[in-house]
Amino acid sequence: MASQVQTAGVGFRSERGPVLLSVMLCTGLVALDSTIIATAVPSIVRDLGGFADFPWLFSVYLLTQAVTVPLYGKLADVVGRRPVMFFGIAVFLAGSVLCGFSWSMLTLILFRAVQGIGAGAIQPISMTIVGDLYSIEERAKVQGYLAGVWGAASVLGPTLGGVFAEYVSWRWIFFINVPLGMAASWMLARHFKERITRREHRVDYPGAALLIAGCSLIILGTLQGGTSWAWRSLPSVLIFATGAALLVGFVFVERVAPEPVLPLWVFRQRSLVGGNLSALIVGAVLIGLSSYVPNFAQGVLGLGAVVAGFVLAALSIGWPLASSVSGRVYLRIGFRDTALIGSGVVVVGTVMCALLSERTSALALAGACFVIGVGLGLVASPILVAAQSVVGWDRRGVVTGTNMFFRSIGSALGAAVFGAIANATLNDRLSHPPAALAGRIPGGPDATSVVLGSAGQPTDVAEYLKASLYEATHHVFQALIAVAAVGIAVLLFMPRRTATPEPAESVTPEHAAG
Incomplete structure (x- = not known):
C-alpha cells in the first residue's frame, strides 16, 4: 500500500476535518434513528395498529x-471504503x-429491516475511515467526537421524535434522514478520495x-422465546437447532473460502478475540441501560419523560469524555x-x-x-x-x-435476555398479587403499559404496580452486574501488550491503497 503521509493535526482544523464531519453526520443518522422512534410509537400504533408487533420496529432494525x-467490513477491504459507504447511505x-410511506405495521417493520441493512454499512465503515485517516495517538480523541454524536442523539432523538409525532407527523422521523444523508454523501464525495489497485476478488x-x-435465527429465538x-417448545428447539447448524456450516465454509467474509484468523489472535468479546459485553450493557433506565425513572421514580431523558444522557456525557482521554492512558x-480499568x-x-x-433521587440515578x-x-x-493497530x-x-x-450482537442478545428477566x-408479580388485590391487578397484553403508567389506578393497586416495576428493573440491574463482571474476565484473553504499534502518522483523504 502506498500512501501520502501527513500530520496536519487532529480534528476539524486539518484537511481531514471535512471528512470527519461527514463521518460524524453519517454516524448521527444511525444513532438518531436508534432513539428517535421510541417516543413516536404511540402515534404509530394509533395510525397503523399492531400494538403487539411494535417491538419488532426496534429488534428487526438491530x-x-x-x-x-x-x-x-470485508467488502470495504476489497473494493474500498467509499463505494461501501455510499451504498449503505x-x-x-x-x-x-x-418507512415514511408505510401503510401498515407489517410494512413498517419490513422497511425498518431495509434501514438496518443500510445502517450495517454506515457504522463500521465510519470507524474504518477514522482508522485509515488518524494515527493511534489521534484516534481516541476523534472517536470521542463520534461517541459525542451518539450522546447527542440519545438526548435529541426522543425529544425530536415526540415533537414530530405531536406537532407534525410521526412519518417525519424518517423523512428527516433524507436531507441529512444527502448532505453527508455530498461531503464525502467532495472530500474523501481513495485510489484502489484493482485485482480479482471472490466475495x-x-x-x-x-x-x-x-x-438471524439465534437472535429470533432469543427475542421471541x-x-x-x-x-x-418445538418451535424454539427447531429455531435454535437450525441456527446452530447453519453457524457450524459457516465455520466449515470459511475454512476453505479463498476470501472469507469473516476469516477464522480473527478468532485465533488474542487481541482480536478479547476485544470482540469485550465489544459484545459493551453492547449488552448499553442496551440494558438504554432500555430500563427510562422505565425506572418514569415508572418507579415518577419523573417526566424529559427528565428521564436527561438522566440517561449522563451516560452519554461520561462516554465521550472518557473516550477522548483514553488515548493518553x-x-x-x-x-x-x-x-x-474501564x-x-x-x-x-x-x-x-x-x-x-x-x-x-434522579441525581443518584444520573450519577450511576x-x-x-x-x-x-x-x-x-x-x-x-x-x-485496528x-x-x-x-x-x-x-x-x-x-x-x-x-457489539450489535451483544445489544440484540442483551435486549432479549434482559427483556426475559x-x-x-x-408476570410472576401480576399473576400472584396479594389476596387484598386479587382480581384488581391488570393482566393480558396491556399489563406492562399499565405498569408504566399507573395513573388512574387506586392507590394500593398503583403502589403494587410501581413495586412490581421496581423489582423487575432491579433484577435487570443485578443481571448487569454479572454481565459487567464477565467483561473483566473476557479482557484477560487480550495480551497485555499488542503488536508493535503503528507509527505516529496519518494518511490524507487522498490516500492510495493497493
Whole structure:
C-alpha cells in the first residue's frame, strides 16, 4: 500500500476535518434513528395498529444491522471504503423513505429491516475511515467526537421524535434522514478520495448467507422465546437447532473460502478475540441501560419523560469524555489495562444502579449512569484501536466490522435476555398479587403499559404496580452486574501488550491503497 503521509493535526482544523464531519453526520443518522422512534410509537400504533408487533420496529432494525456488518467490513477491504459507504447511505435513505410511506405495521417493520441493512454499512465503515485517516495517538480523541454524536442523539432523538409525532407527523422521523444523508454523501464525495489497485476478488457469498441466516435465527429465538412460544417448545428447539447448524456450516465454509467474509484468523489472535468479546459485553450493557433506565425513572421514580431523558444522557456525557482521554492512558499502560480499568468502573456503576431504592433521587440515578458511561468510554475505544493497530489497511475493515458486529450482537442478545428477566418478574408479580388485590391487578397484553403508567389506578393497586416495576428493573440491574463482571474476565484473553504499534502518522483523504 502506498500512501501520502501527513500530520496536519487532529480534528476539524486539518484537511481531514471535512471528512470527519461527514463521518460524524453519517454516524448521527444511525444513532438518531436508534432513539428517535421510541417516543413516536404511540402515534404509530394509533395510525397503523399492531400494538403487539411494535417491538419488532426496534429488534428487526438491530438484527439486520448486526448480521450485515461483517459482509460490509470485508467488502470495504476489497473494493474500498467509499463505494461501501455510499451504498449503505443509499439503502438507509431508501428504507427511510419507505418507512415514511408505510401503510401498515407489517410494512413498517419490513422497511425498518431495509434501514438496518443500510445502517450495517454506515457504522463500521465510519470507524474504518477514522482508522485509515488518524494515527493511534489521534484516534481516541476523534472517536470521542463520534461517541459525542451518539450522546447527542440519545438526548435529541426522543425529544425530536415526540415533537414530530405531536406537532407534525410521526412519518417525519424518517423523512428527516433524507436531507441529512444527502448532505453527508455530498461531503464525502467532495472530500474523501481513495485510489484502489484493482485485482480479482471472490466475495464469500455462501459464508455471508450462512452467517446472516444462522445469526438471524439465534437472535429470533432469543427475542421471541418465552413470549411467542415456550423456551422448551418445538418451535424454539427447531429455531435454535437450525441456527446452530447453519453457524457450524459457516465455520466449515470459511475454512476453505479463498476470501472469507469473516476469516477464522480473527478468532485465533488474542487481541482480536478479547476485544470482540469485550465489544459484545459493551453492547449488552448499553442496551440494558438504554432500555430500563427510562422505565425506572418514569415508572418507579415518577419523573417526566424529559427528565428521564436527561438522566440517561449522563451516560452519554461520561462516554465521550472518557473516550477522548483514553488515548493518553493506553499509550502509557496499554490497551488491555486501560480497558480493564474501564470494566472495573462499569462494575462499580452497575452496583450503584442495583443499590437504588424506590425513593432514590434522579441525581443518584444520573450519577450511576455517568459512572457507567465513563467505564464504557475507557473500554470501547481502546479495544477498537487495539484491533485496528494489529492489522494493515487491507484487513482493517474486517476487524473493525467484526468488532461492530459483536457489539450489535451483544445489544440484540442483551435486549432479549434482559427483556426475559423483566417480563418473567412482572408476570410472576401480576399473576400472584396479594389476596387484598386479587382480581384488581391488570393482566393480558396491556399489563406492562399499565405498569408504566399507573395513573388512574387506586392507590394500593398503583403502589403494587410501581413495586412490581421496581423489582423487575432491579433484577435487570443485578443481571448487569454479572454481565459487567464477565467483561473483566473476557479482557484477560487480550495480551497485555499488542503488536508493535503503528507509527505516529496519518494518511490524507487522498490516500492510495493497493
